[in-house]
Amino acid sequence: MNKADLVAAVAAKSGLTAKDSAKAIDAFVTAVEEALVKGDKVSLVGFGTFETKLRGEKKCRNLRTKEEIVVPATNVPAFKASKTLKDKVAK
Numbered sequence: 001m002n003k004a005d006l007v008a009a010v011a012a013k014s015g016l017t018a019k020d021s022a023k024a025i026d027a028f029v030t031a032v033e034e035a036l037v038k039g040d041k042v043s044l045v046g047f048g049t050f051e052t053k054l055r056g057e058k059k060c061r062n063l064r065t066k067e068e069i070v071v072p073a074t075n076v077p078a079f080k081a082s083k084t085l086k087d088k089v090a091k
Helices: 003-014 018-038 083-090
Strands: 042-044 048-055 058-061 068-071 074-081
Touching: 003 018, 018 042, 018 048, 074 083
Parallel strands: none
Antiparallel strands: 042 048, 048 074, 058 068
16 A cells, blocks of 8 residues: 555545545654654554664675674664554454
């Protein structure tokens, strides 16, 4: 499912126009992004939690030059599905 499919599905289920559904989806994504940038968690009961996790520093090797390089630690976005969502998908 891509964004256009999601907009159409939200419009069909909510009774909103496609344009209003696209605005709502964009607003949701922006709100989640802003919360994650601030370091906050976004928990949606029955769906899951969006959060940031620290990926530690690691050593890698450039396969072409065999030179060892260090990839610095960084925050990455993560999603953890709720038990309810996991149960629905497993069926």
